[in-house]
Amino acid sequence: MIYAKAFFDLQFQFAQKAAALSGLPLADALLKYTNFYIRFGLGRDFDRAHPGWREYLAGLRDAGDGQAWTYRFYMTRPCGPASPPVVATSGCFSYSRLRDDRLRLHFENAETDGSSSLGIERRGRRLADLAALFAHLKGTEGESVRVVGASWLYNLDAYRRLFPKSYLATARVLPDRFQHMPLWGQFVDRHGEIKEDMARRLRERLRRQSSLEGLDQCFPLPVLTVEAPVSEFCVFYGV
Numbered sequence: 166m167i168y169a170k171a172f173f174d175l176q177f178q179f180a181q182k183a184a185a186l187s188g189l190p191l192a193d194a195l196l197k198y199t200n201f202y203i204r205f206g207l208g209r210d211f212d213r214a215h216p217g218w219r220e221y222l223a224g225l226r227d228a229g230d231g232q233a234w235t236y237r238f239y240m241t242r243p244c245g246p247a248s249p250p251v252v253a254t255s256g257c258f259s260y261s262r263l264r265d266d267r268l269r270l271h272f273e274n275a276e277t278d279g280s281s282s283l284g285i286e287r288r289g290r291r292l293a294d295l296a297a298l299f300a301h302l303k304g305t306e307g308e309s310v311r312v313v314g315a316s317w318l319y320n321l322d323a324y325r326r327l328f329p330k331s332y333l334a335t336a337r338v339l340p341d342r343f344q345h346m347p348l349w350g351q352f353v354d355r356h357g358e359i360k361e362d363m364a365r366r367l368r369e370r371l372r373r374q375s376s377l378e379g380l381d382q383c384f385p386l387p388v389l390t391v392e393a394p395v396s397e398f399c400v401f402y403g404v
């Protein structure tokens with residue numbers, strides 16, 4: 166997936182505002198308040214000394230137009246994996262292992278014909294993806310292992326209708342996810358294009374924002390985190 170320039174521009178403007186509110190240099194705000202480091206394929210350590218990050222900042226210093234440079238730099242980066250190491254995949258869903266042995270569920274649009282992966286007409290396929298994934302989990306990880314989700318997507322009926330109520334009932338807001346796609350993903354559609362209405366809402370709130378506290382509330386949708394054992398999913402999907 167290649168994301169549109171407007172998606173990077175939006176994050177760049179967000180970092181500029183965060184820099185103004187916090188007193189941080191722009192270079193630090195770009196590291197701390199955008200998804201750039203991950204999108205550039207530099208990993209997840211957010212190490213300001215990483216050669217790739219230093220190359221980006223060096224170019225930024227010399228660039229007349231920082232947003233144009235950012236996108237040029239992104240487009241030159243190799244298409245490496247930008248997600249954490251995945252253990253297994255089923256259609257649009259996959260999982261990885263967290264440090265404490267809980268499992269983290271991931272969603273990525275895997276429809277190749279441009280159709281809506283979360284649309285009502287694809288609900289059956291998504292439930293089949295999840296049933297296969299949880300049948301696999303039941304056999305390999307056991308039923309008591311806990312599964313964690315964290316995404317803006319848990320705000321949408323189109324996503325919530327794929328999961329057991331008991332899992333959704335544990336939802337709580339996860340603040341401060343400025344470096345991650347589970348927050349920024351709300352601004353792009355399945356083609357990688359910007360969602361203008363969502364971006365406009367962020368910009369409007371950002372204009373009125375006068376302190377670093379509450380920066381999270383400028384986003385139209387919060388990141389929600391949810392958690393349940395494998396057994397609850399198995400009952401729901403009948404596996």
Ligand SMILES: CC(C)(COP(=O)(O)OP(=O)(O)OC[C@H]1O[C@@H](n2cnc3c(N)ncnc32)[C@H](O)[C@@H]1OP(=O)(O)O)[C@@H](O)C(=O)NCCC(=O)NCCS
Pocket residue numbers: 271272273274280281282283284285286315316317318321322323324346347349350351353354355356363
């Ligand atoms: C997730 C993603 C594929 C959705 O793309 P999309 O083009 O908006 O998807 P669709 O237009 O097919 O919408 C699917 C459904 O979601 C709903 N939806 C999408 N955005 C919505 C929003 N902001 N508010 C309410 N509903 C929304 C649509 O109404 C539709 O539901 P419906 O069929 O019941 O009407 C896309 O945002 C994406 O790839 N994001 C980046 C990656 C990401 O966020 N991954 C999750 C990280 S955890």
